[in-house]
Amino acid sequence: MSINVNELFPYPAQWVDEDVTAIATAVHQWADKEIIKNRLEYQKAYHELFTKHRREHNIDIGFQKIIFPESYGGSGFNSPEKVPSIITILGELSRADAALGFMSALEYSASAVAAMEPSVNTSICDMIAPLLCGNELRSVAIIMPGSASTGPPSPLFLGREIRARIKRSGATCTLSGKDLRPIGNGAIADILAVVCADENDKPGIAYVTADQKGVERGNTFIQTGLDECGNADITFNDVAISSEHVISDEDAVRELYTWLNLFLGAVSLGACLNFFEILRNWSENRVIKGKGLLRENPLCASVLATVAEEISLAKILVYNISNFISRTSVWGGTENPIIFMAAQMFGKRIQQCALNAINRGMELMASAGYAKEWHAEKHWRDVKTIQTCLSAAGGEVPVQMDIARYFYGCTDI
Amino acid sequence: MISFDKLSVRNGSISHIEGPFRGILRDIVEKEIMPHRREYDEDWQEHRFVEPVLHRICVDIGIQKSLLPQEFGGWSLGQSDYMMAFTYCIAEEIGRGDSSLSLSSICSLWPLCTFLIPPFVNMRLARELAPLFTGGKICIGCQAMTEPQGGSDIENIDLIKGRTIQTTARLEGGHWVINGHKLWPTNSGGLASLFGVPCTTRPGSDDPDDFAYIMVPADTPGVTQGPPYAKAGMAADKNGDIWFDNVRVPEHYRIHGPGTDALAFKTLIYMGQLGSVGFAVGSLLNVYEILYDFSSTYTYRNAPLKEHDAIAGVLGDIAGSIDICRMLSYEVVRMGDDRNKPWGKPLHSHETIARSRNIKEFISDRAMEICGKAMDLLGPHGCERVLDIEKHWRDLKMIQLWLGGKQLCQMEKARYYFDCATL
Known part of the structure; x- marks a missing residue:
């Protein structure tokens, strides 16, 4: 090929x-x-x-x-x-x-x-x-709101619970929060970016190095994929940080969501492109029914087409989010609500496309689809892991609420 | 939480022994399987944790002798009209704990189905092989079907008619001499003691008379098993290569003879669908349990996830779909257990195979959707091993893909429902 x-x-x-x-x-x-x-x-x-x-x-x-x-x-x-x-x-x-x-x-x-x-x-x-x-x-871990928890009521960021709290005292702050679930890298990160709420429940982002006193990592847990990105819950026991290392701005949290959707969308897209190469190789070498190549069978070709469609759509969406951000003369900065909404909406769709492409393609590979030897299953596990890590508790629902707020002006959801 | 036992089941589909037997299996699942199932993933080569549980199910409980006639020390399940309900109950109950363990236990009996379920019964072979299964030692059966060049062709028996089989059987001095290479069957990778081997007596032939199904003890000279493959899931099931190099077995190890072997083999296709829906629904019942706990405990907008209207909508769809999947599974059970009734159809009939494939495909597709959505609802906890949903997700994908996968099911259905003549 x-x-x-x-x-x-x-x-x-x-x-x-x-x-x-x-x-x-x-x-x-x-x-x-x-x-x-x-x-x-x-x-x-x-x-x-x-x-x-x-x-x-x-x-x-x-x-x-x-x-x-x-x-x-x-x-x-x-x-x-x-x-x-x-x-x-x-x-x-x-x-x-x-x-x-x-x-x-x-x-x-x-x-x-x-x-x-x-x-x-x-x-x-x-x-x-x-x-x-x-x-x-170096590695970075990010703790977002809404990562599912069982604690007492917390301040909300667009419905998602913020479990990390920051308390200001002059030029310094203390960061606290128990068993917070990072998107990834919790067990290995050198730098932690933590979405937190201040005394007035205002959201912001605190940056802290993992070697700070009071930063405590839980046990590394095994995940579906991304095996080398060891994750662990993190507890902040009144960690002292400079107030300058906290961005107290709700727009910054929106911006962080935008970057995550964009960059993790690009990651899932990359995995999909290699999956496509694996599948294409399979389809042009595998003989079925004892005669023709798999790709020449119309039923199989229709599945192959779906895979290509999903990847194409994911790619267009990834580059479109990037275009929203890069064309500041048209869209302004990342504080523009349309950019956050588009990143959330497209980001969700990119992950769906990526997973659907791999899921459907694996259908044609039978046992080679789930054999580690062929590597397709690694892409499948990695993409699913990215999709779930990017989700808040409630799956797609919090993002659907973001979209509904933008398009319909909902205020109570 | 309502017990998953309350999910829809046709009362008429439940056999008299199913209730007590479910109790026994559930006890093992909850005490001996669920606490250790996370260790199985790392145990896929050694089976240090898996084999003791497999022994418990197959030998201590006695599943491995269940199909054999009572006069040979078995339970005569193969002759009963509740065999499918019983098999489904095992698949579902153990599948709730670990579908790969369920797979390994049940597939151990798969090759035996070719000669222990009427009308395809071979009492001589049953008598001769029974001691392997009744003697107190574990005996794992393996249906060695797939070949390197053919993939699922062999399961596409109505269309391909065995034409692509390259494993050959040659009759020589009262023995079958078998040569060929099989790969991927459940319980290979060094685990199996007895193989059921589809062969051809005339390579390239599509005459059913040339299809031979031959039992081969794993310790027969010339049989070589390769190491297990690394896979996405289903760790308690070993899969590997098997080579047959001038393997000689007695002539009567061919299960029936020309023509009948092919028909008996087709019953395995139905049995494969029955097991698959049982494993899948068992996994889904556990997904429901895990999701119930999680959505009752973890919060969104400072209230339990399940108390949010939109999330509840997703949860409702998930539970409803699981319920429907279970109903459909019992339809597969009914089809099989009605096989000897006046209105029933033989297991090898086109109707039974097409309709059971239809339900298997539907349930496996729904199972992947349900499990994927369940993982999403858990957010960053969804991909965490400790919650076990992701394990079910990996296992369910394999159920969806095996036995020829979705496309073979689609073709089988099209041929049945639309009388397609050339596909």
Whole structure:
């Protein structure tokens, strides 16, 4: 098979810098050479090779620091027009392994809130850039509202419960919260971005390093997929942080949702593109009914078409969210409610498309669909894990409420 | 919480022994399987945790001898008119705890169905093989069907008629000499003691007379089992390669003979659907239990999830769908247990196979939707191993894909309902 999946699935290529297209091509080739063509070896020595490859692209190539201004030692991809380029890179990483993309996506989401123009938060950049622009591999965990809990009543962010609380005292704050569930990386993160509420129940985002006194991690738990992104609940026992490291702004929380939907959408899309390659290879080599190729059977071809449709739609939606963000002259900044709503609505749909594409494609692969040897099942588990981690308790319902609020002006839901 | 026993079941479908037997199985599931099922995923190669439970079900409870006639130490289940209800009850009850354990236990009997369910009975073979299953040691059966080049072709028996089978059986001096390569069957990967092997006596032939189903003890010289494959789920079920290299078994190990082997083999297709719906509904009943607890305890907008109108709508759909899936499962049971009634149809009939495939496909599709939605409702807890829903999700996907998957079911249905002549 000599196809280029990026060319096969249409997208607005003019939104991506030519320089980045060249980088993406290099990552594509790296993924083919180092991971995709050596899947079995990669599976056997997963932990070692994952870390090795993560270092290669994060540190050697420099993707870990990509989103920070050059003045912080970053690559300067902190302007909105660079966003399509960032998702292109994330998609290529995730084509190799969604867990690689997922870890970068969490880092980029938390960093973008602080580092993306026009409102660069220098205090938070001062805190996290030295870690993320250095020569050590770093991980970021994000704690969002509504991650399902059993505690006493809490302040709400658009219906979702905020379980982390911040108490101000002059130039410092204390952060508290028990057994909070991060989106991922809770067991390994160096930096934690925590959606919290202040004394007035106003939502905001606190940035804290995991080595702070009072930060306590629970046991690492096994998840459906994203095996290397070890997760654990986190407790904050009155952790002292600088007030400057808290963004007390509801719009910042909306913005964080926007970045997560965009970047994790790109990750699931990348996983889907590699699944497509696996499926295409299967369909052009598998003989059924003792005669024709699988792809030449009309029933199978109709399923193959559905897979391609779903991936195409996911790709268009990912690039459309990025367009909302990058074309500030049209849409303004991320504080525009349409951007939050679109990111939530499209983000949900991207994950559905990605999962449906893999689910339907696996139908044609029978046992090869669920055999680890073929790698399709890893993409399936990884995408489902991303979908559930991105959801609040209640699944799609909280996002449906966001959409209804925007389109119908609902105020009590 | 209403007991899942209250979910819809046709009273007439419940056999007289089902109630007490369910009680015995439920006790094992809740005390011995559920507390350890999370360990099974890591135990897929060694089966250190799995094999003792398998022994408990197959030997201590005695499931492995259930099909054999009473005169050979069995329960004569194969001759009863409640065999399918009984089999379904095992599949569902154990499936509630772990569908792969249920699969491994029940599929152990799968090859025996070809010669212990009337009208396809071979008493000589039953007498000869009975001691393997009644002697107090575990004996795992394996229906070694799929071949590397053919995938689900072999299950597409009405269309392909065995034409693509490459495992050959040659009669030589009172013995069948078998050569070929099978892969993926349940209970392979080193676990099986006895194989049921579909072969061809004339490669490339689509004459049913050339289809042979031959029993092969796993310790016969020339039989080699490969190690188990790594899979997405179903860890208590081992799957691997089996090679038959000039394997010689007595001539009477062919279950019936020309023509009849092919018909008896078709009963396995129905049995596969029956087991599949049982495993799937068992998993779904447990998903309902887990979801009930979670939605009663965890909150959205500071109230239990289940008290939010929109979330309750999803929960209602989930429970309603599970209820309907269970009703449909009992329709598969009824089809099978009515096989000897005046209005019944043989298990190998086109109608029984097409309609049971229809229900299996419907239930497996719904099961994936239900389990996927349940995971979503749990938010970031949905993919967490400790809540077990994600395990059911991985297992259910495999149920959806096996036995030829969705597309084979679609074709079977189309042929039956629309008399398609060329598909």
